[in-house]
Amino acid sequence: MTRLIFLGPPGSGKGTQAQTLAEKLDIPHVSTGEILRQAMKEQTPLGIKAQKYVNSGELVPDQLVQDLVEERLSQPDAQSGWILDGFPRKVTQAVFLEGLLVKTGQGGERVVNLDAPDDVVIARLLARGRKDDHEEVIRRRLEVYRQETAPLIDYYRDRQKLLTVNGNQSLEAVTTELQKVIA
């Protein structure tokens, strides 16, 4: 059973790697960012509530993402494992997730920290050109990452769940290293 949480700054390549690995392992790739973007595109109630945060690089309120993660992990396809990408993004969400996984008997999760330096992630994000990839919004997302998300590295290291992979190498090399550390 593989249950993985991907951590890393925006532009670290965690979305791409999470997707690739999920396909190889035949388990769902659960990206909160993607779910939110899809909801925004469809203008569902969730999308309408989330859009002002996503478009300015702020975190959407915990309750919104926590509800969507709880819902997604309760689906039949998530009972044989999953890769979570973009959640948790702050300590309060990590505490929520820990409780949820205990409650649903989905423990044993491990955390992959995909590490890459700031200049590399900024260059990648500017090249990608998603709607929230403008310079100012990128800067804000990195700030939010440092303040809110980076503390999760210590949080999971303290709980002996942390694995680290160097994101500053070719896509293929990252995938290879990733498969090695989770084996």
Ligand code: ADP
């Ligand atoms: P990236 O990691 O490249 O910044 P994501 O696709 O993971 O992109 O997330 C895009 C946006 O979606 C975030 O900037 C934030 O507004 C929102 N979001 C995604 N996951 C969460 C979360 N767990 N908590 C709060 N907001 C989130």
